[in-house]
Amino acid sequence: MFLDGVTYASIARNLALGRGRFWAPHYTDTIYPAFHEHPPLAFWLQSLWFRAFGDHWFVERAYSATAAALIVLFIVVTWRAVHAVPDARNQDWLPVALWMAAPVVSWAIVGNLLETTVAVFVTGAVAVLTLGQGQPATEFSAFAKASADRRRFSGGWSSCPRRPPWWHRDYSGALPARPDSLPVLVACGCLSGLCVVGATLAKGPVGLFPLAAPLILALLPERRWRSTWCGAAAQWTAVLLCGALLYAGGESRESLSRYLHEQVVSALAGRREMSAGPLTMVGALVEGVWLPMALVSGMLVVMARRWTTPPSRGRSVAAAFTLLGLCGTLPILVSPKQTGHYLMPAVPFYAIGAAAFVSPTAADVLNRLRAGRSAVALRVLAATVAVAAGVAAALPAFEREPARMGELDRLATVAPRGATVGICPSTNGDWGLHAWFQRRFQMSLDAADPVSHEWFLQAGEPACTPATCRAASDPSARLMLLRCDR
Known part of the structure; x- marks a missing residue:
């Protein structure tokens, strides 16, 4: 686990123990007793897991694994919401596979x-926005019309031995009503x-980029401008109202003001x-995101x-969501x-x-696999990879x-918790030392007045060790750890 992750887990655990408040989380007694380096929502959410399961090493990993599962769910929901034809909707595994291919995902x-x-x-x-605007009307209507024509001229689907299993579930009659009524649009926009707001309260302004989603999704050919403006107005209004409420609250305004001044402005x-250069993010995007996805596509x-060229609508979806990614x-x-x-x-x-962009080619691959026994092997391989990823996320990061x-394990029996x-x-600049002693033993390390405490930690430098300790x-x-006479 990274240093930052250990720090965040310690803050969340402290909140669960009643040390610190929502708008003033507590790290250690000597470093950030009131932590304003980030907004507090993510710490509070993780603290709920510590309250439920106790102070164990698996809690933060279970939280992260559950968050990953929710991301997968929202990717699938979004994919299905922007596709109507079952052959495309049933490829919801593809964006999930491409998402997992980016190393930054597993790192985070x-x-x-x-x-x-x-x-x-x-x-x-983004998922609730796409749901609120309903199924793509153009593609859905064309597909349903072609199906109706086939039923009319071929004696009906009931006489066809190859009737698709999804027909009676999705296309057994007239076109279903689009769920883009005004109340639905407003509710989804507000949600x-x-x-x-939740994303912004978890990491700051970087969570604001979905505000561009209503306008970007309007670039899709079948989207209606009424849906776009209703969804955008509801979304933006909800954000502005929440911002006004946060500004009106004294404690929330003070906490977020300190965060903006100490972190964002600085x-x-x-x-x-400082990063290695002004274009560090561009290099990371090309090498760590686009290149792995290109390799999977290849x-x-x-x-x-x-290579099967995607239809015009597929290219529109690809352009819209790539643009949304660039906004973030x-x-x-x-x-x-x-x-x-x-x-x-x-x-x-x-x-x-x-x-x-690559969905039609992936469909060709699946058609080839269905023709033989390779489909079973592919499912087994996918299940194995998923299980391995889950186990890796749950294991403690001892390898780092x-x-x-090992040193911390040996100190566990004598370490004075709290x-x-x-x-x-x-030694004060060793931030990992501060983080791990707080996470493992709830201990705060003090270099400002080290001789005033009952305990002293010697980290390879005996020269400054008090003579009374x-x-x-194990020496x-x-x-x-040394115990000192006071």
């Missing part, structure tokens, strides 16, 4: 990063706006961590033994602080766009720092 999920929670909210925001001014072309990526370029996992919330939309994890422990000033753990270990 396994690492317990805030971007995973943001991705849940932004994909949910989408609440999801945007990052834009270059006073926070594998499908090889398996199909040909390009604004980050204005900040000197860039890193690859910031891409995570936009990856689902890149995956949907890429899937729409095995030496440090205590403040002195450390040498030269004696070893309470030969790199990390040694």
Whole structure:
């Protein structure tokens, strides 16, 4: 697990234990006793899991795995909402596979990063918008008309031995009414706006980009401008009302103001961590998102033994969702602080766009597999990969720092849980040390006044160890706890 993920899990656990408040989460007694580096919603949501299951190593991983499952659900819902023909709708596995192909996805999920929670909210925001605007009318009508003509001129579907199994479920009569009535549009727009607010309260302004979704989805050929403007107005109104309520609340306004000043403004001014270059995000997008998706698409072309050009509507879906993904990526370029996992919330939309472009070729692959026994092998392989991914997300991240994890295990029997422990000033910059001692033992490390505490942690530098302290753990270990006379 990444350092950030360990920190976030500690904050969530502390909230579950009653240490800190929603608008003032608590990290340690010596570092960020009131944590305003990020908005608090993701910490609070994860704290509910700690309240339910207790302080165990699997809690943050179960939370992240559940968030990943919700992202998959929203990807599938969105894919099915923008496709009417069953052959296309039944390929909802394709955008999920392309989403999983991006390494940044597994990094964020396994690492317990805030971007995973943001991705849940932004994909949910777009999913409810597409549901509110109903099934694509043009493609649906054309397909139903062709089916009706076939039924009329061929003696009816009931006499056809190859009647599709989905016919009676989806197309057994007249066209169903589109669910784009005004109440549905307004309700879905408001719910989408609440999801945007949730994304913003999880990681800040990077969660606002689904506000562009109503206008971008209007580029699809069958979308109605009435649906577009009703959905957009409801979504934007919900966001503005929530913003006004947050500003009116004294504690929420103070907390978010501190976050904007200490994190956002400082990052834009270059006073926070700096990335390798101003185009770090572009390189991460090409190498970490588009290239893996292109490789998967290339594998499908090889398996199909040909490239099938997508129809015009498929190209429109690909362009719209790629543009939506860029809305979640390009604004980050204005900040000197860039890193690859910031891409995570936009990856689902890149995956949907890429899937729409390669969907006909994937259909050819499935048709070839259905002709033989390869379909069974493919299902077994897919199930194996899914199970392996779930197990990997649930396992503790001991492999990242095995030496440090071993040292912490050896200290577990003597570590004073919840205590403040002195450390040498030269060790204070080891943020991983602070994070892991807080996560494992709820301990705070103090370098400002180390001799005033009953316990002292020696991390390889005995020169500053107080003379009144004696070893309470293995003296030969790199990390040694000492108990001091007071």
